[in-house]
Amino acid sequence: MGITIKKIASELKLAVSTVSKALAGSHEISPETRQRVVEYARSVDYIPNAYASSLRKRTTGNIGVVLPEVADSFFSDAINGIESVARQKGYHVIIYLTHDDQQKEQAILNDFRSGRVDGVLMSVSLGDGSHTHIEEMAAQKPLVFFDRAWQDVTAARVLTDDVESGYNATHHLLEKGCRRIGFLSVHKNLNIIQQRLQGYKNALADHGRPVRDEDIIDCTHPDTNYDTLKTLLTNPNPPDGLVCSVESLTLLAYRVCHALNLAIPNAVRVVGFSNLGIAALLNPPLTTITQPAFAMGQAAATLLFNALERRTKADVPELKILPSVLHERASTQ
Amino acid sequence: MGITIKKIASELKLAVSTVSKALAGSHEISPETRQRVVEYARSVDYIPNAYASSLRKRTTGNIGVVLPEVADSFFSDAINGIESVARQKGYHVIIYLTHDDQQKEQAILNDFRSGRVDGVLMSVSLGDGSHTHIEEMAAQKPLVFFDRAWQDVTAARVLTDDVESGYNATHHLLEKGCRRIGFLSVHKNLNIIQQRLQGYKNALADHGRPVRDEDIIDCTHPDTNYDTLKTLLTNPNPPDGLVCSVESLTLLAYRVCHALNLAIPNAVRVVGFSNLGIAALLNPPLTTITQPAFAMGQAAATLLFNALERRTKADVPELKILPSVLHERASTQ
DNA sequence: TTTATTTGCGAAACCGGTTTCGTAATCATA
DNA sequence: TATGATTACGAAACCGGTTTCGCAAATAAA
Incomplete structure (x- = not known):
């Protein structure tokens, strides 16, 4: 359809290989010929076929x-x-x-x-x-x-330094006075989650707090997460701090708190891993761990x-x- | 590198064309041969080269x-x-x-x-x-x-029905009691903006309100938008309603209002075109025109x-x- | 001046498929 | 049995580039 090397070659009375080399800037071709080819190619708006070239070059x-x-x-x-x-x-x-x-x-x-x-x-x-x-x-x-x-x-x-980030998030909540911190986790065999969780545990340990298994909430299944979180926060003794290990869980936590009329940060403080540019516009503005x-x-x-x-x-x-x-x-x- | 049709052909003592046709399910090839080829191809985990095929097929x-x-x-x-x-x-x-x-x-x-x-x-x-x-x-x-x-x-x-959407957004604000409504516009030669603006004008007209040029704010330049909006809202007689024609401007409006301590919706009501899933989590929850x-x-x-x-x-x-x-x-x- | 190099270009193979065309063998029809 | 139509497959051209190789002419070295 389009204009090919073959056409250029016949037009310029050159071999196909010569044209190809000239366009590639090969030193095998004299500067004059090279320029002649390049100029002509441009004048006819030659576009090489990406597939032909990939096929032969194997890249x-x-x-x-x-x-x-x-x-x-x-x-x-x-x-x-x-x-x-x-x-x-x-x-x-x-x-x-x-x-x-x-x-x-x-x-x-x-x-x-x-x-x-x-x-x-x-x-x-x-x-x-x-x-x-x-x-x-x-x-x-x-x-x-x-x-x-x-x-x-x-x-x-x-x-990212996920252990450290998990640590910092947890440490931050503890410093703000949280007594009981929930960690919203997803697939635990995922590296970033494991590490963030490790950071969470380290921070608790450094503050002399126990790690309680029931505070580590598995939110692996999107369908049930909402309910999981809802029951967690309506418990008799709910957490007053949440570390949300991924952005989607952070937003989920907000949704549930809003639905339950749980005031953030008064009833529960929330820190979440997120790169949302509008974190500051949320209600309330969200404390985030932001990755580069x-x-x-x-x-x-x-x-x-x-x-x-x-x-x-x-x-x-x-x-x-x-x-x-x-x-x-x-x-x- | 990988396994090619040529290899399959030589292995099965067939012509490459036969193999190609067999894999394509051509009726030119007998069911037995076809199956033999297909099975062998699967057994050796044959993957056709996308570039070779595209080159020849021209798609x-x-x-x-x-x-x-x-x-x-x-x-x-x-x-x-x-x-x-x-x-x-x-x-x-x-x-x-x-x-x-x-x-x-x-x-x-x-x-x-x-x-x-x-x-x-x-x-x-x-x-x-x-x-x-x-x-x-x-x-x-x-x-x-x-x-x-x-x-x-x-x-x-x-x-989308942009005239209608623009109309609805504006009409909604008017019904809520807005006296003066600003329309945050971007490139005016863009169809969706023109239409949304037209809807805005129609709504004003239907409510017997004048269209004032200074209420149509051009936010084409990202760098200056923040300041533009800021001066607009610190005017002696600022708008008490905003129609934000694209999502980014909606968020910008929120930013500026927050910075100016302008209460939404008390000081200014905001409706924006947006598909943000978290519109309800913003401060305050955002009224949106949502596109399908x-x-x-x-x-x-x-x-x-x-x-x-x-x-x-x-x-x-x-x-x-x-x-x-x-x-x-x-x-x- | 003769031999060895270098330079500039063309012919052809090649990448890995697809498609056209030809043909021998089989089948149907007269 | 002779003729025409299918069937099943192979050979080769082809898509549009890239790369190898060969070779004649020009240049350098001996």
């Missing part, structure tokens, strides 16, 4: 980003970070959404085997499924986890490109840890 | 979705709608983010010419730039606008696939209009 110039969700403010910031470094590497970023569905995640990774991308950045989807499809993928092409990662899969990863989403995206992409340029697997998977910050707002005052 | 199986932003809750919902129909058509959806930067948008559309996608869904980026790159693209492959569209580009479009984002995504994708299957341009560009709904909350009570 796509694409990296895939596999995300659970995109409404989550963390991920949309992270995408920007990723794109910022991909662009200057001349790579395309293709975003795939799993909606936290491991089936979809698997289908996506499976599709990558058809060669659509050169490398993958991913934040894993929650669920109980096996991780073999991820391992297989990691064996085929470079993979970098960011934020959410599985521990049983060997791959580079970019994380943009920087994490950049770091992850950088690790990926290192791997792509190396073409050889690092002997020991790289790990980069970035700090989160606690923004104190009215929900804990 | 990619991809549709591109070009969005200004993804943090905006409308777009993340719309993506889900798009994906839901793309999946059942066996298409991949590739998401491209412009960050409301027309340069990036242009670069993205330009890239499409290398044949990465078969069709495009887009919500245009704001700005003063020309739209010729969009027109060129529309001339090449099917394009469907959704939500944000340019009027000077001929293409199918999926919109998911359905719009579905509708847009459906139009696109119609065009792709038709292979011929519709003589008159299709148009689909879906209704929005007003959710009344505390910000206007």
Whole structure:
């Protein structure tokens, strides 16, 4: 359909290979010929076919980003970070959404085997499924986890200091006078949750408080979370502080408190992991642990490109840890 | 690298063409041979090369979705709608983010010419730039606008009843007793803004109120919007009602009111176009005009696939209009 | 001046599929 | 039994680039 190298070649009375090399800026071609080709190509608005080129070169110039969700403010910031470094590497970023569905995640990774991308950045989807499809993928092409990662899969990863963040969140509540702090958890086999929980436990220990199992609430099932939380907060002796380990649970906690007419922070103080730009506009303004989403995206992409340029697997998977910050707002005052 | 048709062919002592046809389920191949091939292919975990196949077939199986932003809750919902129909058509959806930067948008559309996608869904980026790159693209492959569209580009479009929505928002404020209503506008050459503004004007007219130019505030420049709004609301005679024509302006209005200690809704009532799931958790809960984002995504994708299957341009560009709904909350009570 | 290098370009193979076309064998029809 | 139509498959062209290799002419070294 469009204009091809072949047409340029015949028009300029050159060989196809000559045109190709000239456009690639090869030194095999004399400057005069090269310029003649380049100018002509531009004049006819030549656009190379991405598929032909990928087929022969055996590289796509694409990296895939596999995300659970995109409404989550963390991920949309992270995408920007990723794109910022991909662009200057001349790579395309293709975003795939799993909606936290491991089936979809698997289908996506499976599709990558058809060669659509050169490398993958991913934040894993929650669920109980096996991780073999991820391992297989990691064996085929470079993979970098960011934020959410599985521990049983060997791959580079970019994380935040989750133990410390969990610690800080809990410590903050304790300092504000909370007597009993609930930890809203999701899938416990997820690294970030484990670490945040560990931080929670460490903080309690440092304050001489016991860790009570019934204060660690499993909110793995979206359908029942609302009720779970509701019963928790209507208990005779409910927690007066909540650490919400992911953004969605933070918002859920707000919903339930609003529904129960539980005043935040008077009845219960809330601190949540969140990158919501509008945390300050919530009722009440939310104290957050905010992750450096943009920087994490950049770091992850950088690790990926290192791997792509190396073409050889690092002997020991790289790990980069970035700090989160606690923004104190009215929900804990 | 991987396992190719050629390998299967030589292993099974068949021609490559036979294998290809067998895998495609061609009737040219006997059921026995077909099954033999299919089974063997599965046993060796054959994955066809997407690029080879696209190159020859001259179709990619991809549709591109070009969005200004993804943090905006409308777009993340719309993506889900798009994906839901793309999946059942066996298409991949590739998401491209412009960050409301027309340069990036242009670069993205330009890239499409290398044949990465078969069709495009887009919500245009704001700005003063020309739209010729969009027109060129529309001339090449099917394009469907959704939500944000340019009027000077001929293409199918999926919109909401923006005049009506603007009317309803304004009417709602008037009924609540507002005397002077500001309309926060962005790029006025954008269809949805024009229409929402028209609705605003109609409502004022129906209530026998004058349309005052100084009540229509242009918030086109992100950098100055905050100050613009601040001076508006610190005027001697400020508006006591605000219609915010896009989500980002709604949140901005909240920020400014909070900063100025202006009580919502007592000092000023606010209604905003927004799909934020957490509108009810804001301080105060926000009255919104909510668009059917998911359905719009579905509708847009459906139009696109119609065009792709038709292979011929519709003589008159299709148009689909879906209704929005007003959710009344505390910000206007 | 002869031999060795370098330079500039073309021919052809190649990436991995898809599609067209040809043909031998089988089947149906007269 | 002779002829026409199917059936089942293979050979080869093809999609549009990239890369290898070969070679003649120009240049450098001996």
